[in-house]
Amino acid sequence: MIDLHVHTARCGHAVGSAAEYVAAAASAKVSVIAFTDHLPLPPGYTPGYAMPWVQLPLYVNEVRALADASAGSGGPEVLLGVEADWIPGQESLVRGALDEHEFDMVLGSVHFIDDWAFDDPTLRERYSEWTPDLLWGRYFEDLAAAAATGLYDVMAHPDLVKKFDYRPLVDPKPLFREAAAVFHECGVAVEVNTAGLRKPCAEIYPSLDFLKECRIAGVPATIGSDAHCPEEVGASWPAGRDLLLAAGYSSVVVFRRREPQEIPL
């Protein structure tokens, strides 16, 4: 079992220390765990969405120390990742932060449409400003733009726009096909993120249709729980693995020092 997407209390909206996550991974028989706390955001963004800038070096040092300790004691392999938002115009800020630290893996996420954190449950009323088709079209445009920055190894929860079950009226398959083609062209992997099962959409991110398009386009896949508490480490691994197999994948990739390595399912 592997889990390449977990958060800790440092991000301001999760609970548990990194050490507690490693202990949870060991007891859940997770063999590889990647910490992917939220990269700090530009000034002006809501503090609870990501760790503050002052925490970033502390986070890096803490995870690297845990990785060494866990390797020394035969525990799970611990990787240092980060989840970095795509915010238009802020690419150089993100690039600077990524260049400063030797991350194993960088997740790219679209959580904002303009200034709206569309996955924040307290901002749900803003869905009324959009038709589902326009919102999905815009989200997928932003997702493609994010993948094309070259900043990221993996596109996280790639159909997050479905979180509150706000679904398009037209068939979204062309959007999936186009996104998969962009992922392939830009050399990013796609994440199977089981957190969707715990949200109103009640479905893994991405859907089977989207994941199939990724497999057909030759896009490698990763898997993660997006745990926000230690108890969620490895959550719904069997469902995630089944989805990957149903889409035709026989392996996933794990990033070490930003190089992908295949692991059979």
Ligand SMILES: [Zn+2]
């Ligand atoms: Zn996210």
Ligand SMILES: [Zn+2]
């Ligand atoms: Zn996350």
